[in-house]
Amino acid sequence: MVGRALNTLKVVIIGAGPAGVRAAQTLVAAGVRPTVIDEGRRAGGQIYRRQPDNFTRSLETLYGTEASRAQGIHDTFDGLVDQIDYLPETLVWNISDGRVFAVSEKRETTIEYDALIICSGATDRLMPVKGWDMAGVYSLGGSQVALKSQAVSIGQRVIFMGTGPLLYLVASQYLKAGAGVVAVLDTSSFIKRVVAAPKLMSAPDALINGLKFTLALKAAGVPVLTGIRPLEITGDVESGVSGLIFETGAGEHREIKGDAVAMGYHLRPETQLADLTRCEFAFDEKSHLWYPKVDEDGRATTANVYLAGDGARILGARAAEVSGKLAALACLKDAGAPVLDNEIMALRQDMACWKRFATGLREAFPWPAEQAAKLPDETVVCRCEAITAGELRRTVNAMGAKEANRAKAFSRVGMGRCQGRYCALAGAEIIAAAAGIPVSEAGRLRGQAPVKPLPICIEDDEAAAAISTVRELTK
Amino acid sequence: MAPRFYRLAETGRKVVNLTLDGQPVAALEGDTLMVALLSAHGHLRRSEFGDGTRAGFCLMGACQDCWVWTEDGERLRSCSTAVSDGLNIRTNPPEVSWSDVL
Numbered sequence: 001m002v003g004r005a006l007n008t009l010k011v012v013i014i015g016a017g018p019a020g021v022r023a024a025q026t027l028v029a030a031g032v033r034p035t036v037i038d039e040g041r042r043a044g045g046q047i048y049r050r051q052p053d054n055f056t057r058s059l060e061t062l063y064g065t066e067a068s069r070a071q072g073i074h075d076t077f078d079g080l081v082d083q084i085d086y087l088p089e090t091l092v093w094n095i096s097d098g099r100v101f102a103v104s105e106k107r108e109t110t111i112e113y114d115a116l117i118i119c120s121g122a123t124d125r126l127m128p129v130k131g132w133d134m135a136g137v138y139s140l141g142g143s144q145v146a147l148k149s150q151a152v153s154i155g156q157r158v159i160f161m162g163t164g165p166l167l168y169l170v171a172s173q174y175l176k177a178g179a180g181v182v183a184v185l186d187t188s189s190f191i192k193r194v195v196a197a198p199k200l201m202s203a204p205d206a207l208i209n210g211l212k213f214t215l216a217l218k219a220a221g222v223p224v225l226t227g228i229r230p231l232e233i234t235g236d237v238e239s240g241v242s243g244l245i246f247e248t249g250a251g252e253h254r255e256i257k258g259d260a261v262a263m264g265y266h267l268r269p270e271t272q273l274a275d276l277t278r279c280e281f282a283f284d285e286k287s288h289l290w291y292p293k294v295d296e297d298g299r300a301t302t303a304n305v306y307l308a309g310d311g312a313r314i315l316g317a318r319a320a321e322v323s324g325k326l327a328a329l330a331c332l333k334d335a336g337a338p339v340l341d342n343e344i345m346a347l348r349q350d351m352a353c354w355k356r357f358a359t360g361l362r363e364a365f366p367w368p369a370e371q372a373a374k375l376p377d378e379t380v381v382c383r384c385e386a387i388t389a390g391e392l393r394r395t396v397n398a399m400g401a402k403e404a405n406r407a408k409a410f411s412r413v414g415m416g417r418c419q420g421r422y423c424a425l426a427g428a429e430i431i432a433a434a435a436g437i438p439v440s441e442a443g444r445l446r447g448q449a450p451v452k453p454l455p456i457c458i459e460d461d462e463a464a465a466a467i468s469t470v471r472e473l474t475k
Numbered sequence: 476m477a478p479r480f481y482r483l484a485e486t487g488r489k490v491v492n493l494t495l496d497g498q499p500v501a502a503l504e505g506d507t508l509m510v511a512l513l514s515a516h517g518h519l520r521r522s523e524f525g526d527g528t529r530a531g532f533c534l535m536g537a538c539q540d541c542w543v544w545t546e547d548g549e550r551l552r553s554c555s556t557a558v559s560d561g562l563n564i565r566t567n568p569p570e571v572s573w574s575d576v577l
């Protein structure tokens with residue numbers, strides 16, 4: 001792509017969250033007309049997700065302390081629409097040979113690119129608990145989507161359980177909106193937060209907001225318990241959730257009643273698309289996550305592929321804006337455009353601050369890997385196909401399937417229609433514990449096309465044929 | 476069965492009529508199909524692996540737990556499908572075997 005006139009450079013950006021929007025803005029400012037593809041109906045991504053046009057709640061109601069940032073992202077994007085090729089409601093389902101395969105309204109499009117900037121964001125990270133396959137259990141992020149984009153609560157008496165900043169944020173948003181919040185149960189102990197405080201001070205306003213959420217919950221009389229371990233979500237397979245049994249930090253067993261559970265343990269990156277470009281991944285010991293390898297500015301190990309936002313590293317929305325800019329500048333630089341080193345240096349410094357803050361969050365709200373070994377055998381691990389921890393352990397023991405992709409083939413965990421998004425990380429912990437190996441050796445589930453199930457009837461025959469070939473190959 | 480979702484605001488919108496397994500459901504314009512159905516009903520479908528009823532999980536198009544079907548057998552991901560007047564939804568795929576759907 002070096003030496004190409006910038007106005008002929010074909011750059012495709014996947015994702016119109018904070019990272020994708022800032023990447024697009026940076027490219028447009030340099031004279032490039034990028035293509036921006038997003039599965040969502042409106043731009044904004046997860047945190048700045050917009051409500052439907054006929055809703056009337058204010059930005060303050062929707063985004064709280066982040067209202068002006070939300071406005072900034074939305075206004076920037078709306079101002080760019082004439083200078084980019086924007087494909088909303090379009091799913092990228094494959095990337096191969098310098099082309100992006102996308103589908104919308106059952107129509108297939110193929111787009112060639114010189115450079116690709118993937119800003120695919122994150123989804124909730126989950127640890128199974130007995131009973132989490134019942135109706136009425138939702139991911140924490142999902143429970144926020146219900147409120148933010150649809151103005152509904154997931155139940156009348158909601159139990160919030162898991163760990164991470166989102167736990168307190170979403171519970172306090174529910175409280176403020178008038179929903180019933182029964183309790184906030186955090187698997188991380190309070191002392192961890194105290195120890196992580198110096199690192200969290202790299203973003204003092206975010207730290208203070210977090211404290212305010214907790215205080216608001218306590219002031220409203222909501223029990224906020226730390227250092228707990230969930231034992232079982234109770235209920236009935238027909239009518240759904242009725243409560244939760246957990247162990248307190250002091251080791252007592254308690255039961256609380258509720259008609260919904262919102263659960264999550266921070267976030268995991270969406271990396272299937274990066275995987276399809278065949279870039280290299282590395283295991284991060286601290287977070288127990290596999291991340292695509294990137295350099296300081298977001299270059300992946302595959303040429304002309306750049307990664308930004310939470311899909312590259314879970315660093316939060318503000319870092320996503322910075323890394324989106326950096327990735328676009330890296331792309332421009334690689335194309336031979338004049339880029340100021342000062343600008344890059346300043347952005348790298350911002351990133352260093354967000355990395356420190358994210359390290360603080362990770363230490364304050366650790367992934368409870370140790371729960372995996374303790375899950376009772378009858379706990380469903382794969383919600384898609386109701387495969388239990390016991391079945392997964394049996395494949396490991398009986399067949400010696402110690403590597404996640406092999407265990408997947410034997411037990412089908414990770415082969416269901418969420419393609420491992422909600423079971424793969426916990427599945428790897430269960431495999432590792434059963435086999436007595438470090439989780440890094442249990443490997444990772446590789447991304448496969450189509451990255452999400454496609455509509456059944458694709459109109460374009462040629463594309464339909466291509467899709468069925470892919471399905472055959474990936475069976 | 477009791478509804479699963481409760482509306483907290485934005486209730487002054489235009490009513491949109493649909494049916495769920497033949498029963499009328501009054502939704503609001505701007506609802507996703509999932510919100511429309513779960514504001515009236517306790518679940519969306521039944522797990523084909525025998526572990527009971529399902530009502531979605533992620534609300535962001537990632538888990539695929541929220542599938543429902545039209546009368547013609549078209550599969551819809553209800554958390555990312557907007558409601559429209561006159562939709563007739565089924566909680567079971569009509570005469571489509573599982574292998575056709577995957």
Ligand SMILES: Cc1cc2nc3c(=O)[nH]c(=O)nc-3n(C[C@H](O)[C@H](O)[C@H](O)COP(=O)(O)OP(=O)(O)OC[C@H]3O[C@@H](n4cnc5c(N)ncnc54)[C@H](O)[C@@H]3O)c2cc1C
Nearest residue numbers: 015017018019038039045046092121141309310316317320
């Ligand atoms: C459900 C949820 C709720 C969150 N809420 C908050 C919050 O309230 N406060 C907070 O500080 N942080 C929140 N976070 C974290 C926050 O979302 C991120 O830090 C931030 O949004 C990251 O920005 P991003 O641009 O990297 O990705 P995102 O904002 O996630 O944007 C990624 C975009 O990529 C699109 N995309 C992904 N894959 C494809 C594909 N294959 N084809 C087409 N499009 C695709 C998605 O539709 C999405 O719009 C939340 C995360 C989640 C998952």
Ligand code: FES
Nearest residue numbers: 531534539541554
């Ligand atoms: S609820 Fe997860 S895809 Fe719809």
